[in-house]
Amino acid sequence: MNKVFKALADPTRRRVLELLRQRPMTAGELSEQFAVSRPTMSAHFNVLREADLIDAHKQGTTITYRLKLSVLEDALLGFSQTFGIGNIAAPRPSKGDPS
Amino acid sequence: MSPRITTAIAIALLFLAAAAGLRYAEGAGLIGADGARRALQILIGLGLAGYANLMPKRISGAPRSPLVERRTQAALRVGGWSLTLAGLTQAGLWAFAPLAVADPGSMIAVASALALTLGYALWAFAACRRVPDVPTAR
Numbered sequence: 001m002n003k004v005f006k007a008l009a010d011p012t013r014r015r016v017l018e019l020l021r022q023r024p025m026t027a028g029e030l031s032e033q034f035a036v037s038r039p040t041m042s043a044h045f046n047v048l049r050e051a052d053l054i055d056a057h058k059q060g061t062t063i064t065y066r067l068k069l070s071v072l073e074d075a076l077l078g079f080s081q082t083f084g085i086g087n088i089a090a091p092r093p094s095k096g097d098p099s
Numbered sequence: 100m101s102p103r104i105t106t107a108i109a110i111a112l113l114f115l116a117a118a119a120g121l122r123y124a125e126g127a128g129l130i131g132a133d134g135a136r137r138a139l140q141i142l143i144g145l146g147l148a149g150y151a152n153l154m155p156k157r158i159s160g161a162p163r164s165p166l167v168e169r170r171t172q173a174a175l176r177v178g179g180w181s182l183t184l185a186g187l188t189q190a191g192l193w194a195f196a197p198l199a200v201a202d203p204g205s206m207i208a209v210a211s212a213l214a215l216t217l218g219y220a221l222w223a224f225a226a227c228r229r230v231p232d233v234p235t236a237r
């Protein structure tokens with residue numbers, strides 16, 4: 001559960017989950033939505049994947065991510081979004097630092 | 100045997116053991132008939148909530164077309180949320196409400212959630228069949 005809290009504490013990762021709520025997206029499509037480097041985004045994806053919040057499917061060189069939230073995790077995501085947890089403490093992820 | 104089947108069997112055995120334990124406690128006069136019934140219904144409600152909580156996580160296979168993925172995800176979320184809330188409602192009613200309220204109330208809650216889950220799943224299935232299956236854009 002610690003991994004889930006860590007993953008949901010970051011606004012960028014929460015935004016990734018919100019985007020995946022609309023439809024599955026490739027790593028490239030998701031990265032285009034953020035003004036951070038690809039390695040940084042890759043690290044964010046890894047944190048989400050380790051917390052089992054997203055599912056990654058690799059086909060060739062393309063990785064497609066899908067949302068994989070339980071009801072409790074979904075509620076925690078909504079709670080974090082509502083109260084902006086981590087928005088002040090971690091306003092913008094710097095390059096090479098995903099958390 | 101897959102871990103999922105093993106877990107399901109373990110949970111089923113736990114429920115059976117709890118039911119047998121409650122029956123024994125009732126027979127031994129440790130709890131009343133109402134208490135045993137309430138405890139079992141609370142356990143069933145919590146079991147339903149726990150199972151439904153993980154429902155949206157049960158995705159497998161390669162991603163299909165964006166429409167199918169979106170509808171599948173939405174159906175799993177609707178089912179997961181409605182059945183989780185129904186399970187918690189059942190547990191709450193059997194824990195705190197009078198029997199006259201808990202009995203029909205929990206049945207209505209679970210039946211409504213099941214109807215919503217099945218109805219939404221059928222609607223999503225029909226919506227997916229109306230359009231051709233286009234693979235996810237790469």
